[in-house]
Amino acid sequence: MWARMPTIATWNVNSIKARLPAVLDWLRGARPDVVLLQEIKTVDDGFPAEAIEDAGYACAVHGQKSYNGVAILSRLGLEDVTRGLPNRPEDGEDEQARYIEAVVGGTLRVASIYLPNGNPSDSPKFPYKLTWMERLRAHAAGLVRLDEPVILGGDYNVCPTDGDVYDPAGWRDDALCRSESRERFRALLHLGYADAIAVRHPRPGVYTYWDYQGGAWQKDNGLRIDHLLLSPLAADRLDDAGVDRAPRGAPKASDHTPVWVRLRDD
DNA sequence: ATGGTGGCGGTGCCA
Numbered sequence: 001m002w003a004r005m006p007t008i009a010t011w012n013v014n015s016i017k018a019r020l021p022a023v024l025d026w027l028r029g030a031r032p033d034v035v036l037l038q039e040i041k042t043v044d045d046g047f048p049a050e051a052i053e054d055a056g057y058a059c060a061v062h063g064q065k066s067y068n069g070v071a072i073l074s075r076l077g078l079e080d081v082t083r084g085l086p087n088r089p090e091d092g093e094d095e096q097a098r099y100i101e102a103v104v105g106g107t108l109r110v111a112s113i114y115l116p117n118g119n120p121s122d123s124p125k126f127p128y129k130l131t132w133m134e135r136l137r138a139h140a141a142g143l144v145r146l147d148e149p150v151i152l153g154g155d156y157n158v159c160p161t162d163g164d165v166y167d168p169a170g171w172r173d174d175a176l177c178r179s180e181s182r183e184r185f186r187a188l189l190h191l192g193y194a195d196a197i198a199v200r201h202p203r204p205g206v207y208t209y210w211d212y213q214g215g216a217w218q219k220d221n222g223l224r225i226d227h228l229l230l231s232p233l234a235a236d237r238l239d240d241a242g243v244d245r246a247p248r249g250a251p252k253a254s255d256h257t258p259v260w261v262r263l264r265d266d
Numbered sequence: 267a268t269g270g271t272g273g274c275g276g277t278g279c280c281a
Contacts, residue, residue: 014273015272018273018274039273041274042274066274066279066280067279067281117280117281119280157281211271211281212271212272212281213271213272214270216271255272255281
Protein backbone atom coordinates (compact mmCIF):
# COMPACT_ATOMS: atom_id res chain seq x y z
CA MET A 1 0.00 0.00 0.00
CA TRP A 2 2.71 2.50 1.02
CA ALA A 3 4.59 3.41 -2.15
CA ARG A 4 8.34 3.82 -2.06
CA MET A 5 9.02 7.52 -1.36
CA PRO A 6 5.43 8.65 -1.84
CA THR A 7 4.69 12.04 -3.38
CA ILE A 8 1.79 14.13 -2.07
CA ALA A 9 0.67 17.18 -4.05
CA THR A 10 -1.86 19.97 -3.70
CA TRP A 11 -3.46 21.83 -6.61
CA ASN A 12 -6.23 24.41 -6.82
CA VAL A 13 -7.59 23.47 -10.24
CA ASN A 14 -10.27 26.21 -10.58
CA SER A 15 -12.99 23.79 -11.83
CA ILE A 16 -12.27 20.08 -12.24
CA LYS A 17 -14.50 19.92 -15.33
CA ALA A 18 -12.67 22.72 -17.14
CA ARG A 19 -9.32 21.29 -16.01
CA LEU A 20 -9.85 17.56 -16.53
CA PRO A 21 -7.53 17.20 -19.54
CA ALA A 22 -4.82 19.20 -17.75
CA VAL A 23 -5.24 17.15 -14.58
CA LEU A 24 -5.08 13.83 -16.43
CA ASP A 25 -1.99 14.98 -18.33
CA TRP A 26 -0.31 16.01 -15.11
CA LEU A 27 -1.20 12.77 -13.30
CA ARG A 28 0.34 10.77 -16.16
CA GLY A 29 3.51 12.86 -16.24
CA ALA A 30 4.18 13.64 -12.59
CA ARG A 31 2.82 10.37 -11.17
CA PRO A 32 1.94 11.75 -7.73
CA ASP A 33 0.65 9.18 -5.24
CA VAL A 34 -1.82 11.50 -3.51
CA VAL A 35 -3.37 14.72 -4.83
CA LEU A 36 -5.31 17.27 -2.79
CA LEU A 37 -7.61 19.27 -5.06
CA GLN A 38 -9.37 22.57 -4.36
CA GLU A 39 -12.00 24.64 -6.16
CA ILE A 40 -13.47 21.69 -8.03
CA LYS A 41 -16.61 23.87 -8.47
CA THR A 42 -19.05 21.01 -8.83
CA VAL A 43 -21.38 18.85 -6.77
CA ASP A 44 -20.21 15.30 -6.03
CA ASP A 45 -22.24 13.85 -8.91
CA GLY A 46 -20.50 16.13 -11.40
CA PHE A 47 -17.00 15.03 -10.39
CA PRO A 48 -15.33 13.04 -13.21
CA ALA A 49 -14.51 10.12 -10.93
CA GLU A 50 -14.50 7.55 -13.69
CA ALA A 51 -11.79 9.27 -15.75
CA ILE A 52 -9.65 9.73 -12.65
CA GLU A 53 -10.20 6.16 -11.47
CA ASP A 54 -9.16 4.99 -14.95
CA ALA A 55 -5.90 6.87 -14.33
CA GLY A 56 -5.40 4.73 -11.21
CA TYR A 57 -6.70 6.93 -8.40
CA ALA A 58 -9.45 6.45 -5.86
CA CYS A 59 -11.46 9.65 -5.25
CA ALA A 60 -13.05 11.19 -2.18
CA VAL A 61 -15.10 14.28 -3.00
CA HIS A 62 -16.74 17.04 -0.96
CA GLY A 63 -18.42 19.15 -3.62
CA GLN A 64 -20.70 22.14 -3.90
CA LYS A 65 -22.54 23.79 -6.78
CA SER A 66 -20.53 26.47 -8.64
CA TYR A 67 -18.14 27.40 -5.84
CA ASN A 68 -15.45 25.87 -3.63
CA GLY A 69 -15.34 22.07 -3.43
CA VAL A 70 -12.39 19.86 -2.41
CA ALA A 71 -11.26 16.33 -3.18
CA ILE A 72 -8.55 13.78 -2.42
CA LEU A 73 -7.10 11.43 -5.04
CA SER A 74 -5.00 8.47 -3.97
CA ARG A 75 -3.41 5.45 -5.53
CA LEU A 76 -2.28 4.17 -2.12
CA GLY A 77 -5.75 3.43 -0.78
CA LEU A 78 -8.25 5.89 0.67
CA GLU A 79 -10.02 5.31 3.97
CA ASP A 80 -11.70 7.03 6.88
CA VAL A 81 -13.01 10.01 4.87
CA THR A 82 -14.35 13.03 6.78
CA ARG A 83 -16.12 15.91 5.03
CA GLY A 84 -16.12 19.40 6.55
CA LEU A 85 -14.31 20.66 9.64
CA PRO A 86 -15.83 18.82 12.60
CA ASN A 87 -16.15 21.89 14.84
CA ARG A 88 -18.90 23.74 12.99
CA PRO A 89 -20.15 27.08 14.23
CA GLU A 90 -23.14 26.68 16.53
CA ASP A 91 -25.26 29.37 14.98
CA GLY A 92 -25.24 28.15 11.59
CA GLU A 93 -24.55 26.37 8.77
CA ASP A 94 -21.21 26.16 7.17
CA GLU A 95 -22.40 24.96 3.83
CA GLN A 96 -19.24 25.93 2.04
CA ALA A 97 -17.32 22.80 0.96
CA ARG A 98 -13.78 23.70 2.02
CA TYR A 99 -12.37 20.71 3.92
CA ILE A 100 -11.97 16.98 3.38
CA GLU A 101 -9.74 14.59 5.31
CA ALA A 102 -8.78 10.95 4.81
CA VAL A 103 -6.17 8.32 5.58
CA VAL A 104 -4.02 7.20 2.64
CA GLY A 105 -1.40 4.48 2.44
CA GLY A 106 -2.83 2.97 5.61
CA THR A 107 -1.03 5.37 7.94
CA LEU A 108 -0.79 8.88 6.49
CA ARG A 109 -3.58 11.34 7.29
CA VAL A 110 -4.11 14.10 4.73
CA ALA A 111 -6.53 17.00 4.38
CA SER A 112 -7.43 19.11 1.36
CA ILE A 113 -8.15 22.66 2.47
CA TYR A 114 -9.69 25.58 0.61
CA LEU A 115 -9.43 28.41 3.05
CA PRO A 116 -11.75 31.40 2.53
CA ASN A 117 -10.25 34.27 0.53
CA GLY A 118 -11.55 36.96 2.89
CA ASN A 119 -11.69 39.89 0.49
CA PRO A 120 -12.85 42.58 0.69
CA SER A 121 -11.20 42.81 4.09
CA ASP A 122 -13.71 45.40 5.34
CA SER A 123 -16.61 43.02 4.64
CA PRO A 124 -17.97 40.09 6.71
CA LYS A 125 -15.91 37.79 4.53
CA PHE A 126 -12.76 38.74 6.43
CA PRO A 127 -13.99 37.78 9.91
CA TYR A 128 -15.42 34.61 8.34
CA LYS A 129 -11.93 33.79 7.09
CA LEU A 130 -10.33 34.47 10.47
CA THR A 131 -12.92 32.39 12.32
CA TRP A 132 -12.45 29.57 9.83
CA MET A 133 -8.70 29.67 10.48
CA GLU A 134 -9.33 29.41 14.20
CA ARG A 135 -11.57 26.38 13.65
CA LEU A 136 -8.83 24.85 11.52
CA ARG A 137 -6.28 25.49 14.24
CA ALA A 138 -8.47 23.79 16.86
CA HIS A 139 -8.84 20.73 14.65
CA ALA A 140 -5.16 20.70 13.65
CA ALA A 141 -4.18 20.77 17.33
CA GLY A 142 -5.92 17.42 17.80
CA LEU A 143 -4.43 15.91 14.65
CA VAL A 144 -0.85 16.74 15.62
CA ARG A 145 -1.20 14.57 18.73
CA LEU A 146 -2.10 11.43 16.76
CA ASP A 147 0.38 8.64 16.10
CA GLU A 148 -0.10 9.13 12.35
CA PRO A 149 1.91 11.58 10.27
CA VAL A 150 -0.38 14.37 9.03
CA ILE A 151 -0.24 16.61 5.96
CA LEU A 152 -2.58 19.60 5.80
CA GLY A 153 -2.42 20.81 2.20
CA GLY A 154 -4.31 23.24 0.10
CA ASP A 155 -5.05 26.79 -0.93
CA TYR A 156 -4.66 28.68 2.34
CA ASN A 157 -5.26 32.08 0.74
CA VAL A 158 -2.46 33.41 2.96
CA CYS A 159 0.93 34.77 1.90
CA PRO A 160 2.93 33.94 5.04
CA THR A 161 5.61 36.62 4.57
CA ASP A 162 6.40 39.58 2.31
CA GLY A 163 8.82 37.32 0.43
CA ASP A 164 5.79 35.36 -0.76
CA VAL A 165 4.35 38.40 -2.59
CA TYR A 166 5.63 40.02 -5.79
CA ASP A 167 4.54 43.48 -4.57
CA PRO A 168 4.30 43.44 -0.75
CA ALA A 169 3.53 47.15 -0.41
CA GLY A 170 0.70 46.98 -2.89
CA TRP A 171 -0.80 43.88 -1.23
CA ARG A 172 -0.32 44.90 2.41
CA ASP A 173 -4.02 45.51 3.11
CA ASP A 174 -5.31 42.55 1.13
CA ALA A 175 -6.93 39.74 3.13
CA LEU A 176 -4.21 37.37 1.87
CA CYS A 177 -1.46 39.47 3.45
CA ARG A 178 -3.08 41.21 6.42
CA SER A 179 -1.36 40.66 9.75
CA GLU A 180 -4.48 38.98 11.17
CA SER A 181 -4.27 36.31 8.47
CA ARG A 182 -0.53 35.84 8.89
CA GLU A 183 -0.83 35.56 12.66
CA ARG A 184 -3.37 32.77 12.32
CA PHE A 185 -1.19 30.99 9.77
CA ARG A 186 1.75 31.19 12.16
CA ALA A 187 -0.49 29.77 14.88
CA LEU A 188 -0.72 26.59 12.80
CA LEU A 189 3.08 26.44 12.60
CA HIS A 190 3.30 26.97 16.35
CA LEU A 191 1.37 23.72 16.85
CA GLY A 192 4.39 22.00 15.34
CA TYR A 193 3.56 21.92 11.63
CA ALA A 194 6.28 22.68 9.09
CA ASP A 195 5.63 24.69 5.91
CA ALA A 196 7.40 22.32 3.49
CA ILE A 197 8.28 24.89 0.82
CA ALA A 198 9.46 27.44 3.39
CA VAL A 199 11.72 24.79 4.96
CA ARG A 200 13.07 23.39 1.72
CA HIS A 201 13.24 26.61 -0.36
CA PRO A 202 13.77 29.44 2.13
CA ARG A 203 13.96 32.27 -0.35
CA PRO A 204 11.57 34.91 -1.71
CA GLY A 205 9.71 34.50 -4.99
CA VAL A 206 8.65 30.84 -4.81
CA TYR A 207 5.12 31.44 -6.07
CA THR A 208 2.20 29.06 -6.56
CA TYR A 209 -0.48 31.40 -7.98
CA TRP A 210 -0.52 34.00 -10.75
CA ASP A 211 -3.66 35.99 -11.54
CA TYR A 212 -5.21 35.53 -14.97
CA GLN A 213 -5.28 39.31 -15.42
CA GLY A 214 -2.61 41.72 -16.48
CA GLY A 215 -0.09 39.20 -17.79
CA ALA A 216 0.78 38.19 -14.22
CA TRP A 217 2.25 34.83 -15.30
CA GLN A 218 4.46 36.37 -17.99
CA LYS A 219 5.71 39.01 -15.52
CA ASP A 220 6.04 36.47 -12.69
CA ASN A 221 3.70 38.61 -10.59
CA GLY A 222 2.89 35.72 -8.28
CA LEU A 223 1.92 34.83 -4.74
CA ARG A 224 2.72 31.84 -2.56
CA ILE A 225 -0.65 30.84 -1.11
CA ASP A 226 -0.75 27.05 -1.64
CA HIS A 227 0.93 25.23 1.21
CA LEU A 228 1.72 21.75 2.51
CA LEU A 229 1.92 21.76 6.31
CA LEU A 230 3.63 18.69 7.76
CA SER A 231 3.19 17.43 11.30
CA PRO A 232 6.46 16.49 13.08
CA LEU A 233 6.04 12.81 12.17
CA ALA A 234 5.59 13.77 8.51
CA ALA A 235 8.33 16.43 8.53
CA ASP A 236 10.78 13.86 9.90
CA ARG A 237 10.32 12.04 6.60
CA LEU A 238 10.55 15.05 4.29
CA ASP A 239 12.86 14.14 1.42
CA ASP A 240 12.11 16.96 -0.98
CA ALA A 241 9.47 19.54 -1.87
CA GLY A 242 8.80 21.77 -4.82
CA VAL A 243 6.51 23.81 -7.00
CA ASP A 244 5.80 22.39 -10.47
CA ARG A 245 5.37 25.51 -12.58
CA ALA A 246 4.78 23.71 -15.87
CA PRO A 247 0.97 23.35 -15.62
CA ARG A 248 0.58 27.12 -15.12
CA GLY A 249 2.20 27.77 -18.49
CA ALA A 250 0.06 25.27 -20.40
CA PRO A 251 -3.02 26.22 -22.46
CA LYS A 252 -6.26 26.54 -20.46
CA ALA A 253 -4.30 26.58 -17.20
CA SER A 254 -5.60 27.01 -13.68
CA ASP A 255 -4.36 30.20 -12.04
CA HIS A 256 -2.63 27.96 -9.45
CA THR A 257 0.07 25.34 -10.03
CA PRO A 258 0.82 22.11 -8.11
CA VAL A 259 2.96 22.02 -4.97
CA TRP A 260 4.39 18.67 -3.84
CA VAL A 261 6.36 16.90 -1.15
CA ARG A 262 8.16 13.56 -1.27
CA LEU A 263 8.42 11.54 1.94
CA ARG A 264 11.09 9.04 2.86
CA ASP A 265 10.06 5.62 4.01
CA ASP A 266 10.24 4.79 7.69
C1' DA B 267 -8.98 51.93 -23.29
C1' DT B 268 -14.89 51.38 -25.19
C1' DG B 269 -11.56 47.06 -21.42
C1' DG B 270 -8.86 44.36 -18.78
C1' DT B 271 -9.31 36.90 -16.95
C1' DG B 272 -11.77 33.04 -16.30
C1' DG B 273 -15.47 29.68 -14.48
C1' DC B 274 -20.18 29.01 -13.55
C1' DG B 275 -24.56 29.41 -15.60
C1' DG B 276 -27.25 31.75 -18.14
C1' DT B 277 -27.09 37.03 -14.37
C1' DG B 278 -23.96 38.72 -11.67
C1' DC B 279 -20.79 36.51 -8.22
C1' DC B 280 -16.53 35.06 -6.94
C1' DA B 281 -11.61 34.92 -6.99
